Each structure stands twice: as structure tokens, then as C-alpha cells.
Amino acid sequence: MTRHTDVVVVGGGQAGLAAGYHLRRQGLDFVVLDADPAPGGSWQYMWDSLRLFSPAEHSSLPGRLMPAQPGGTCPGAGHVVAYLSDYEKRYGLPVQHGTRVDAVRRDGGGLVTETDDGTWRARAVISTTGTWSRPFVPAVPGRGLFTGRQLHTVNYRCPADFAGPGDLPAGDRRSVIVVGGGNSGAQIAADLALDGNAEVTWVTRRPPRFLPDDIDGRALFDVATARRRALEQGDGDTGGVASLGDIVAVPPVRAARDAGRLSAKPMFARLTATGARWADGSHIRADAIVWCTGFRPALAHLAPLGLRGPRGHIATDGTRALGEPRLHLLGYGDWTGPASATLIGVGRPARDAARDIARLLGD
Template sequence: MTHDMDVVVVGGGQAGLAAGYHLRRQGFDFAVLDGDPAPGGSWQHMWDSLHMFSPAGYSSLPGHLMPAQAGETYPNAGHVVNYLADYEKRYTLPVQHGTRVRSVRRDAGRLLVEADSGTWRARAVISATGSWSRPFLPAVPGRSVFTGRQLHTVNYRSPAEFVGQCVIVVGGGNSGAQIAADLAHDGRVDVTWVTLRPPRFLADDIDGRALFDVATARRRALDAGLTDTGGVASLGDIVAVPPVRAARDAGLLKAKPMFGRLTADGVQWADGNRTGADAVVWCTGFRPALSHLAPMDLRGPRGHIPTNGTRALDEPRLHLLGYGDWTGPASATLIGVGRTARDAVREITGLLT
């Protein structure tokens, strides 16, 4: 069955819902197609102890403030899932969960969105699939010979599954620091934290709201032809949320430099010394999930699709939302995606009306 729509949004996480809010306000006939069977986007798949970088009041989608979570300054992932589910209902957004999009292609003046449950012909498409479904694993020597467990950030849940084990956590970003701290605080896991370069902690008073302001100031400077301020990257790599700060101050977060290779039962360092390990947790980031757009052959350097704001340069009917700074300042965050969603829908309105 083929459905005709003004706009199809691919992805029903925070970016897709923000787009839906603005599309609803403009009166478009639209659908949001989401591969997950339930609301909450990637937040429903996070590890048990994860908390946000910002207080609830500074972590909201357009139109509806996230309520505070009782007893928590920084809400946990479950609270965010509940907020997103409520947001979806509050604005009666037409999200079709359990609908995985296979491809988007050009078709006789429209964009044809092919999913496992049907086909949609749209005048415009907003891709908001994020990156959680595409974890990145580096090509480290010996990875195929290691006989212990290897998992990515997406597979980690809690220290309980590693009790009595030696675990190596690889990654100098927020996920690496938070998971290393989670394991170290537990006390029943022998954890080694490994980073490519010495970890850079942001000042303790920096949270998501401040990071959004810094990212926005950088984008404005670049747009005005001014000197690049460096943005968030100039401040550091790791937000010192309370659990990370506590582990750091207790001396539990002492990073070692990256090992040279994996062995059958652990790792070997550059000096030849070896450390045994039962598991390696790769907190090594993600790549944008864009395989559904492959039929349009739009990819440029680094796997990104070149854009002007959120609009694809070579396909003006396609907007990319929430993939990172290349699709808008802080657009991969709750606080940042609303502005870029508004701008994307504003451009689509100009195109279709």
C-alpha cells in the first residue's frame, strides 16, 4: 500500500519528535516512521546508571518543559523516556512505531520512502535516525583473537554482569568516563580505563546548557566569517557529571594510554607488558545511520551528506536533523534540536507552499 504525504520523518526519537511538533504547527500532512517498537528513541537502550548532563528545565523539546525528576538534579534515562512518550501523546504526533525504513529514493517528482510495512510518497523527507544504531569499532590489532567478551557502549547495562572480572574500558569521551566510573564505583570489578590521549575534563560547573551556548556561539561566529572559537571541543571532552566527578576525585579514574594490541586473554601495551582481561567495553563512538539514504548517492567526505544547515545540498527536499554539529549546533541534544527542527520545517514550508 502506498501513502501520499506532504512530509515523512524517518526516526521517532528526540529529533523526529521536535520535527513533528513544528510540522504539526504548520498544518502539514505528515507521518513519523520509527523502527523502535516503543517511544523513547535511543534513551530506552541506555545503560542503567546513565544521567543527563543538564537539569530537566534545560533539556526540553519545543513547547513542553521536561518536568523535574524527584530526588535528581540530572534526570536519568528512564525519566527521559517517559518525557518523550508523553510528548508524543501530548501533541498527538503520528508516530508509527515498529516501522523500519529501508530506503529513500527519488520517484517522479516525489521522494519514495520504502519501509517494511508499506511505502510513502512524500514531497519532502526529514531524516532523523541519529547514530545509536551504528556503533563504531576501531580496527585494533588482535581484536579477532581475543577470547573474552567484547561489547560496545550500546550493549553495556550495569556492573552486575562483570562481577569478579577484569574489564578494560576504551574511550576518552563521556561514555567511556561514565562507564568506567560506574564499574569502578561498584567495587566488585577490576576496571582499567584506556584513552588515546590524556582525558580532558570540563570544569565542574559546565553542563549541557553551557555546552549548547558554546556550540551556538561557535556557529554564529563561523556564519559571520569570524575566527573559529573551537566550540565545545576547546573546553574538553568529558562533562564532570556527579558520578564521574566522584570517581575522579576518589582516584578511581586514572586513565592509561591506549594498548598496542589485543591478545587471546587480554591486552599488550607498547612496552611489551601484558594485562589480562575478561571483557573489553568499546566506548568508541558512532557513525550517522544513513544507509536508508544510499539510493540517492549523496554522501560526501567522512560519510556525511553535505548540507546547508539541515538541507542536503544535492537534494533540497531532504533535511537531516539531529546528527551533530554538521546538521546544526548541538542538534544531537534535547536542548539543541528544537531550534534546528524549527529551521528545517521553515525551509520545507517555503519549498512546499
């Protein structure tokens, strides 16, 4: 069965909802196709202790402030899921959950989106599938030899998952290596270290760079905005958020760091059957390794368009694909709009994409 609409939005997380909000304001007919069976995007799969970098009012999508979380703390993942679910309902966005998009193809003057529930023919497509479904693990020597448990950020939930089933001698603890010098690595290492039921080794490729303790998501958004304005005006690149550091010192990270439980070791040279070995010959036994090593953009559905370039990215002007003006990409990172992978930052590029599509379809 083939259905028709002006715009197909692929992905129903925060970027897809922001796109839907602005498409509706442009008076366009559209559908949002989301593979997840329930609202909330990737937030419904985050680890239990995760907290946003900013208060709720500074973590909102266009048109609707996120309500404060009880207790006045920075919102947790569950609070964000509830907010996105309410946002979808409040604006009556036409999201079809449980619909997997397999491919987007050119067909005459439009684009055909093939799904596991039929085909959609549209005049434009906005892809907002993000990165969560494509976790990256580096090809470290010996990774296939390690006999312990290996998991990625996407699989981590809580320290209790590493508690022994009663088979450890009294006083012994599981040994866990956390790999990665970004926010997820620091937060998960802190989560495990503060819990105290595992012996944690935090490993990073370069010394960790903590942002000043008073920097939160509001300040990061301001820095990203200033960088965008400077580039638009032809001024020098300020470096943006990356110039400040890599890790936001959220309260658990600060607590673990200040208690001396968050000191990083340099990256090991290889894995062995029982742990990790460094270039100087030293070895640490490990029962598990948590790879907090990032993600790649989930763009397999766009492969038929032949647009992928270096590093797997698609070249864009703003959000518009240079090789296919009927396609926009939103929410994958700064290459699809400054701060577009954040709740507060996705609104502006979503608005720009909707306006660009409205002009295209009006010609």
C-alpha cells in the first residue's frame, strides 16, 4: 500500500517532534514514522541515574516548556520521556510508532519511503534517526579474546547489574573497566564508583577535561550559539563547547572526582582473556568492560540515495543535504545544526528545515 503526504519525518524522538511542530506551523501535511513502540526516543533506554545538564526550563522543545522535576533537580531520563510523550499528544503530532523505515529512494519528482508497514510517497523527507541505535566500539587488540562481559553505554542501566550472584568470596568485588573520556564515561564511572560494589578503573585516551563546575547546559548552549553567530558573520571559529572541555561536572561526577574515586588511567594497549594490559606490561583483571566510546549516525535507510561522504556523514548546508535538496537531516550533531542533538538546541534548525521545505514545495 502506498500513501501520500507532503513530508515524511523519519524518527519520533526529540528532533522528530521539533520538526513536526514547525511543519505544522508551516501548514504542511506530514507523518512521523518512528521505529520505537512508545514515545520518548532514546531517552527511554538511558541508564537509571542519568540527569540532564540543565534545569527543566532550559531543556525544552519549541512551544512547550518542560515542567520542573519534583525536588528542583535537573531532570532524569524518565522525566524527559514523560515530557516528550505529553508534547506529542499536546500538539496532536501524527506519529506512527512501531513503524521501521527500511529505505528512502528517489522516484521522479519525489522521495519514496519504504517501511515494514507499506510505502509513503512524499515531496520531502526529514531524517531524525540520531545515533543511539549505532553504538561504536573501537577495534582494540584482543577484544575478541576477553572472556568477561562487554557492554556499551546503550546497555548500561545501574550498578546493581554488576553485583555478584553470591559466587564471590566475602569482601571481594566485581572489577569493571569503563572506557571513554566523555560525559557518558565519566557519569557511568562515577555511578559505579559511588555505589561501591564494584572496583572501577576508568580509562581514557587523553587526560579527562572537566568543564568548570559552574558550567551547565544553559552555558553550553550559549557558547554554541555564539560560535554559530561568529561563523555566520565570517569571524574566527571560537571553538565552541569543545574549547571549554569534554565533561560537564554534574553533581555525581563532582562527588566522585572530589572523593578521589574518578582518576583516569591512560588507554590500555590490548585486552587479554582476563583483563587489560598496558604498554608498560602492567595488567588489571576485569570481570566486565563498559565501552562509553560514542556512536555513529544511523543513516542506513538513506543508503539508496548515495549521499554518504567521509566519516559516514552526508554533506549539508544547514540541515539540507547538498546532494538531494528534498532531504533534510536534523539532530545528528553540529554538522546538521549547532547543538541540534540537544533538547534546547534542536528547535532552531527544525524551524529552518520546515521553512526551507515550505519554500521548496511552494515553488
